[in-house]
Ligand SMILES: Nc1ncnc2c1ncn2[C@@H]1O[C@H](COP(=O)(O)OP(=O)(O)OP(=O)(O)O)[C@@H](O)[C@H]1O
């Protein structure tokens with residue numbers, strides 16, 4: 001445990017080159033709004049990565065509305081997260097099910113037996129620590145909509161954080177809100193080590209008077225008033241690099257939105273945001289789902305196939321680079 005003297009030292013995650021990493025490459029797919037395509041994109045990426053030969057586990061963490069099995073063209077699995085949560089003796093990997101795709105396993109969030117969505121703190125930390133320890137090449141987390149604390153924590157624990165949004169104003173607004181919530185959640189988790197607990201409380205209480213409207217303003221204020229902690233805080237936020245996937249673009253103008261969204265994120269949040277992919281709207285998505293087949297199986301010659309493959313290749317490339325470092 002930390003004590004007061006230890007707190008004065010530089011935080012461990014900043015001193016060490018790369019703090020403890022999960023046992024697998026975690027890809028979290030989130031974003032504030034429902035229906036933007038998180039499940040479609042997470043299932044597509046998991047399929048591509050497994051087809052590249054990587055052992056991949058897709059976890060359905062939308063516990064209230066789990067539907068990934070349908071995206072994979074399968075029925076409701078016998079076991080999943082709910083059984084894991086109900087039985088403290090089970091390991092998470094014991095509820096991973098084979099899928100129709102080689103190298104791809106599904107941990108379903110749906111269950112007929114147990115439908116309590118509210119997790120206790122013990123269940124939350126057990127779930128997170130099992131995800132952290134589970135060994136595969138890639139683990140893809142399909143998150144629920146909204147900014148629930150568990151959703152944010154799962155998103156923040158991944159090395160690859162993908163925010164999915166569509167070009168509609170409401171979706172963009174929700175995505176900004178989601179990113180902002182990630183920013184403050186990350187501060188909450190590290191404020192103790194930053195040695196800024198009391199100061200941050202005071203700043204947030206007086207934020208209007210001080211003129212803090214955006215996370216960027218907060219970074220700037222902390223930098224000016226507490227230079228050492230300010231630079232630690234900036235380091236912390238720079239490590240929070242995000243990926244944006246713009247989905248369901250219908251026009252050329254929609255696609256032009258992507259670079260401006262990225263630069264707003266960089267400026268407004270002081271966080272590095274990269275544009276990872278631009279995916280068009282294609283009726284074939286729901287048409288193939290209606291056939292209970294995934295688009296990648298039904299339409300391997302579609303433009304969407306190429307667009308999604310590009311995203312998966314980029315993730316695989318980063319993984320290789322990381323593993324070689
Ligand atoms: N690029 C696309 N083109 C056409 N339809 C799409 C595309 N992406 C997703 N969809 C459709 O949009 C709907 C919502 O997608 P999806 O279930 O992946 O969203 P979600 O973000 O996971 O939603 P929720 O937050 O409710 O889980 C689905 O019917 C899906 O088929």
Ligand SMILES: [Mg+2]
Pocket residue numbers: 038039040062142143
């Ligand atoms: Mg979903």
